[in-house]
Amino acid sequence: MQIHSHTSGLPRPQDTLTKSHPTTTPDPRLNQILAALPAADYARLRPELELVEMPRGWTMSESGDHVTHLHFPTSGIVSLVYALEDGASSEIALVGNEGLIGISIYMGGESLPSSTEVQCAGQAYRLSRQVMKREFALGGQLQHLALLYTQALIVQTSQMAVCNQHHAVEQRLARWILMSMDRLHSHKMSITQERISLMLGVRRESITVAAGALQKDGMIERTRGVIKLVDRPRLEERVCECYLAVKHECERLMAHAGTPRSDA
Known part of the structure; x- marks a missing residue:
């Protein structure tokens, strides 16, 4: 969301993979x-x-x-x-x-x-x-x-x-990856397939198969404990409707969040 x-002039979150102790206060x-x-x-x-x-x-x-x-x-x-x-x-x-x-x-x-x-x-x-x-x-x-x-x-x-x-596990995995990358403001993240399986409530083997299919089609890359988003447009084509439904509705709700409320 x-x-x-x-906002112009405000710093962005770090797009790093593991850095959790920056030298400056955010x-x-x-x-x-x-x-x-x-x-x-x-x-x-x-x-x-x-x-x-x-x-x-x-x-x-x-x-x-x-x-x-x-x-x-x-x-x-x-x-x-x-x-x-x-x-x-x-x-x-x-x-x-x-x-x-x-x-x-x-x-x-x-x-x-x-x-x-x-x-x-x-x-x-x-x-x-x-x-x-x-x-x-x-x-x-x-x-x-x-x-x-x-x-x-x-x-x-x-x-x-x-x-x-x-929706199928592959679509749910695609949705989860996109939602996660949106919140990290990054194209890669450190997480195991076992952890993803717990989050999605499915067997680890199902995540392995789904992630393998996305990697075979050139959308993501997997290394030890790391997922990298390689082709976001194609992954957005593969994902189920739920990703955009949530994204668009949340953007609609928060479109005027920076504008003071008027009770008139």
Whole structure:
């Protein structure tokens, strides 16, 4: 999901594969929700934002946890994962620097049935539960942006449920690769096929076959634990309708995210 193209003058996330400890502190406005805030709102919020590392594999919250902080990623990917009693699991949404983690803080439910796990290492700025509730009570632009993003997240989870039910593994893998690369702002990522199989809720052998077909047709390249996107236009032709359905609807929802809300 893109709130808008990167605002002119703002830095872009690093397009590196494994670098998770940059030598400089990232600008919080690498997160597109924070970047869309009016200057006065951002200035009020900035002292409350705390930079945290998101190492790959970190479980930020378990199912049912009382979430204490909202996280605004500036890089990396966080997966919302639903686990069944038999140990099976499936990814229900991807979040990158376009969004935020911790919607239960302001939606009133206090917790979610899914867990949040870092899929690709990165960084985020966190905001305490108390400060977010204060900001929400003000009814300003952060509230507006957070609610728009929540609707966009609902669109993503709904479409992914349909995709997992009706589309072939190869199409689902293509969709997952494109969505991941969009959030990394890169053409390659470090991840194992076993991990992808857990995210898509299918057997590892099925991912091996699907990835092999995409590589044979020159769309991706695979090395040890790395996927490289070689021919994006062709992969977009191969992917199911779900990728563009989510992308276009989220862009529609967030088209005016940087414009102050009018209640007139």
